[in-house]
Amino acid sequence: MTTRTLTPTSGPAGTRLLGFGSTQGNRVVTNDDLARIVETNDEWIQQRVGIVSRRLGEDDQTVVSMAVEAGSKALASAGLSPADVDQVIIATCTMPGPIPNAAAQVADQIGIKAPGAFDLNAACAGFCYALNTASDLVRGGSARRVLVIGAERFQEWIDWQDRANCIIFADGAGAAVVGPAEEPAIGPAALGSAGDLVDTIYLREGKYIYQEGQSVFRWATTQIAPVARRAVELAGLQLSDVDALVAHQANLRIVEAVARKLQTQGARDDLVVARDIVHSGNTSAASIPLAIDHMLATGEISSGDVLLLVGFGAGLSYGGQVVICP
Amino acid sequence: MSNEEITEGLAGIVEEVAGVDADDVTTEKSFVDDLDIDSLSMVEIAVQAEDKFGVKIPDDELANLKTVGDAVNYIAKNA
Numbered sequence: 280m281t282t283r284t285l286t287p288t289s290g291p292a293g294t295r296l297l298g299f300g301s302t303q304g305n306r307v308v309t310n311d312d313l314a315r316i317v318e319t320n321d322e323w324i325q326q327r328v329g330i331v332s333r334r335l336g337e338d339d340q341t342v343v344s345m346a347v348e349a350g351s352k353a354l355a356s357a358g359l360s361p362a363d364v365d366q367v368i369i370a371t372c373t374m375p376g377p378i379p380n381a382a383a384q385v386a387d388q389i390g391i392k393a394p395g396a397f398d399l400n401a402a403c404a405g406f407c408y409a410l411n412t413a414s415d416l417v418r419g420g421s422a423r424r425v426l427v428i429g430a431e432r433f434q435e436w437i438d439w440q441d442r443a444n445c446i447i448f449a450d451g452a453g454a455a456v457v458g459p460a461e462e463p464a465i466g467p468a469a470l471g472s473a474g475d476l477v478d479t480i481y482l483r484e485g486k487y488i489y490q491e492g493q494s495v496f497r498w499a500t501t502q503i504a505p506v507a508r509r510a511v512e513l514a515g516l517q518l519s520d521v522d523a524l525v526a527h528q529a530n531l532r533i534v535e536a537v538a539r540k541l542q543t544q545g546a547r548d549d550l551v552v553a554r555d556i557v558h559s560g561n562t563s564a565a566s567i568p569l570a571i572d573h574m575l576a577t578g579e580i581s582s583g584d585v586l587l588l589v590g591f592g593a594g595l596s597y598g599g600q601v602v603i604c605p
Numbered sequence: 606m607s608n609e610e611i612t613e614g615l616a617g618i619v620e621e622v623a624g625v626d627a628d629d630v631t632t633e634k635s636f637v638d639d640l641d642i643d644s645l646s647m648v649e650i651a652v653q654a655e656d657k658f659g660v661k662i663p664d665d666e667l668a669n670l671k672t673v674g675d676a677v678n679y680i681a682k683n684a
Contacts, residue, residue, distance in 0.1 A: 327645065493664045497648045532645055 288420035293463030300352025301572035304336035304450035329531020333560025335451035346430035347451035353454035366422035370405030370564035385416025405564030411468035429564035438487035449560030453568025466514030467602035504540035518545035528556035632674035
């Protein structure tokens with residue numbers, strides 16, 4: 280046997296976010312609109328989930344087309360051209376079927392020539408997983424710049440007579456570009472799963488998203504703050520260093536419960552808390568980059584801010600990391 | 606711990622979670638019908654009660670706790 284040594288790979292010491300972009304369904308659907316098709320009302324919805332309106336896509340706004348739009352905007356905001364990207368990751372759980380994936384066609388439509396391309400399914404935690412994967416691809420030397428997109432079109436996966444669930448979910452896409460940096464600006468991810476709770480979020484009849492509301496609420500309001508705290512520790516920071524909490528926009532009451540818990544443990548009183556769900560609904564893997572893009576546009580967050588991201592959802596899978604706002 | 610002490614402790618939790626005056630949290634009251642507490646707030650109350658009283662209140666048990674008295678009796682029996 281001869282001894283053969285493969286070429287070792289290596290990358291930069293750190294990675295950073297270079298830009299964000301997003302898009303949403305064109306149709307604004309209010310709670311009153313929903314009350315016309317299912318037994319519900321505005322007060323009940325706002326009280327339970329904090330949503331005032333959500334956005335659903337037109338027929339031609341697919342997972343792929345929304346990912347293309349969000350991804351193109353992220354490249355533009357980073358001041359990059361398609362040729363600067365050599366890897367595309369799409370976090371999604373709502374493609375029409377398991378084949379083909381979204382990433383390859385999204386890359387092609389954006390004009391990125393033959394990049395590495397794959398989809399990743401960690402449901403509502405998908406963006407945090409994809410961001411971590413992108414960062415590690417760059418740091419490991421497998422990619423130079425990665426386009427990471429969370430994109431979901433839920434409307435075909437919703438039973439519009441299921442009043443507990445149809446009020447929650449929505450369509451949209453959010454994207455970020457990850458590239459090399461001398462100083463790390465994307466922290467290590469705290470990742471984990473709770474497969475014993477797989478039956479709490481599932482497709483009913485194999486077709487429609489369904490969650491056991493109380494069980495998921497209990498899990499999220501007790502188990503997610505520790506994940507967020509762990510991400511801060513892994514980054515070598517204190518909770519008081521965090522400027523903004525961008526949690527997956529599952530339910531405003533979950534988001535606020537997590538924020539309150541973190542504030543009792545050292546997060547600042549002036550912690551900015553992403554509340555994008557109020558007018559966007561729950562867009563699963565898209566919710567975190569969508570919220571960040573909106574908060575950048577409104578000035579709620581700005582370049583250099585320390586953002587604490589945490590995603591959680593079906594699987595159950597969860598993960599979070601600290602990033603510096605580009 | 607006496608039932609009175611459990612009731613008092615539970616009333617404090619209900620006040621904190623749902624903004625209901627602790628004095629209104631008496632054993633005959635229904636959480637949903639009298640105190641206007643929804644299913645998610647019930648989960649938050651259960652989680653805090655678990656910590657305070659060292660008891661497990663799974664979601665399927667929680668569904669059976671219709672009144673404050675039901676909850677007090679459950680805690681007294683299982684703590």
